[in-house]
Amino acid sequence: MDIETYYASFDQPVREVVAYGFAHSPAFRARMEAAGLTPDDINGVADLARLPIQRKEDLITIQAQGPNLGGMLTIPASRLRHIFQSPGPIYDPEPDQPDSWRWGPAFRAAGFGPDDIVLNCFGYHLTPAGVMFEEGARAAGSAVIPGGIGAQAQQIEAMAALGVTAYAGLPSYLKALLEKAKEQGHDPKRWPINKAFVAAEPLPPSLRALFEEEYGIRVYDGYGTAETGNLGFNGPERHGWHLPDDALVQICDINTGAPVAPGQTGEVVVTLFRRDYILVRLGVGDLSAVMVDAPPASLPTPRLVGWLGRSGDSVKVRGLFVHPRHADEALRGLPGLTAYQIVITRHDHRDELTCRFVPAAGADAQALGFTVAGALQEALKLRCNVEAVAAIASDAKRFVDERTWE
Structure with a gap:
């Protein structure tokens, strides 16, 4: 199946979820109206590019605006099976049905x-x-x-x-x-x-x-995310990630939001077809590309080449997204701390976080290190090594990812 055939298979589901979301989700309706759109403007996958990409950071703001996750839910929250919390915080609702994440x-x-x-x-x-x-x-x-x-x-x-x-x-x-x-x-x-x-x-x-x-x-x-569930997986041949046939996964230009051609790197943008929680054109921040000239496979859907990095500031460490903002919030105004830098490395196939910090004159470096480590573990949900240093350049990046992948 080529990518055009894959996209065409979602034309009707796209029309249906856009119309349903417009009628039942106040948050989605407001987003459509802000873009000057009505359901009549979205007749298929190609028209989705008219709707600006929604960012994961947007979910934090929207969900905090009122009940039912800021109007993103179309049902009362009490009718869900589970409500999870991801870093942000972002709340991830699970409907009361089997395998709703589609794995x-x-x-x-x-x-x-x-x-x-x-x-x-x-x-x-x-x-x-x-x-x-x-x-x-x-x-x-x-x-x-x-x-x-x-x-x-x-x-x-x-x-x-x-x-x-x-x-x-x-x-x-x-x-x-x-x-x-x-x-x-x-x-x-x-x-x-x-x-x-x-x-x-x-x-x-x-x-x-x-x-x-x-x-x-x-x-x-x-490959998947907490918000979207399954976005791709190995077939029996284990060559690339087959796109799911029950969620629309597009690779889009990181600046314009328009879908890019197979083989070109872009951001993973997802539209789900669930009715309880409307997620349309969600940019998950990961980069990938649709595989071209792929060898034959037993599963029919197109494949992604794999994970090619991040389009934003956040990084994934031990399976969890870490954003510089979370570290800033945890360490801002900490007595005795004058500067810090978090370095991500990988040793023996394991991610490691190290916070290099500069104590103020007269500060107890060991005690400050314990405080820094505790604050970061609470904020990032990950254990972080700490190392006191004499100085950190004023123009140094707060987050440095030194990992390399084969």
């Missing part, structure tokens, strides 16, 4: 099925990842152990005792789990685990090879 096809493509017991190590605390991937695995018929992040000793015990056959979570966490198991005297090579579905951070070829060559675990990866 089932990704798990089935990765070979998950009724004979599998899955250890799900995506986070369950407030953020939606744990639940959304659990529901995807359940849609494929698998049993799920809700492991979350942390408590590795208990997770290893469960893997050994219950005959876990599959894993879902961050690739870096799977590596740490297997290494911890070996330290505890286990031999993971003898376990029945043979497949993994990973997301939320890059999967370098060397790490995929390590899982497969050392442990016999065949790894599939996918």
